[in-house]
Amino acid sequence: SWEESLQAFGLEATEVFPGCRSQERFPDVALPVVHCSTDFFAPVHGGDALVVKLEPRRLDPGSFEVRSEFLHAGSSVGRGLLRHVAIQTSTRRRCSLPEGIDRWLEASGLGRINTL
Numbered sequence: 001s002w003e004e005s006l007q008a009f010g011l012e013a014t015e016v017f018p019g020c021r022s023q024e025r026f027p028d029v030a031l032p033v034v035h036c037s038t039d040f041f042a043p044v045h046g047g048d049a050l051v052v053k054l055e056p057r058r059l060d061p062g063s064f065e066v067r068s069e070f071l072h073a074g075s076s077v078g079r080g081l082l083r084h085v086a087i088q089t090s091t092r093r094r095c096s097l098p099e100g101i102d103r104w105l106e107a108s109g110l111g112r113i114n115t116l
Contacts, residue, residue: 010103011101011103028088028089029086029087029089029098030086030087030089031084031085031086031087031097032084032085033083033084034063034085035065035081035083036080036081036082036083038068038078038081039078039079040070040077040078041076041077041078042072042075043077044072048072049072050070050071050077051070051071051072052068052069052070052071053068053069053071054067054068054108055067055068055069055108056104056105056108056109057109058102059083062086062094062095062096062097063083063084063085063086063097064083064084064097064101065083065084066081066082066084067079067080067081068081068082086098086101
C-alpha cells in the first residue's frame with residue numbers, strides 16, 4: 001500500500017493525505033489527485049494476493065506521479081497511474097511539494113517499490 005511505502009521512507013500518511021481520521025489539523029500543503037487511470041488485462045478476484053509495484057517520479061517542483069503494476073502469481077494483470085499536484089490549503093494555489101514527499105521521491109527513485 002501507499003502507506004507502507006511512505007512509512008518505509010519515514011513518512012506518515014497524515015503528512016501526505018489531508019483529512020486522515022487520525023489527523024488533528026490539515027497540513028499547509030494538500031496533494032489532490034488530478035489524474036487517475038487503471039487498466040486491467042486479466043480478471044482479479046476478491047481475496048487474490050496481489051503484488052503492487054510502485055514507481056513514483058517527480059514531474060516538476062510541484063507535481064508527481066505514481067505508476068503501478070499489479071501482479072498476480074507473477075503475471076502482470078494491470079497497470080495504474082495517479083498524478084498529484086501540490087497546493088497551499090489556505091489559497092488553493094499551486095506550490096512546491098512538501099519536504100517529506102521530496103525525500104520519498106528521491107529515495108524511491110533508486111528502485112521500484114514493491115508492496116503487498
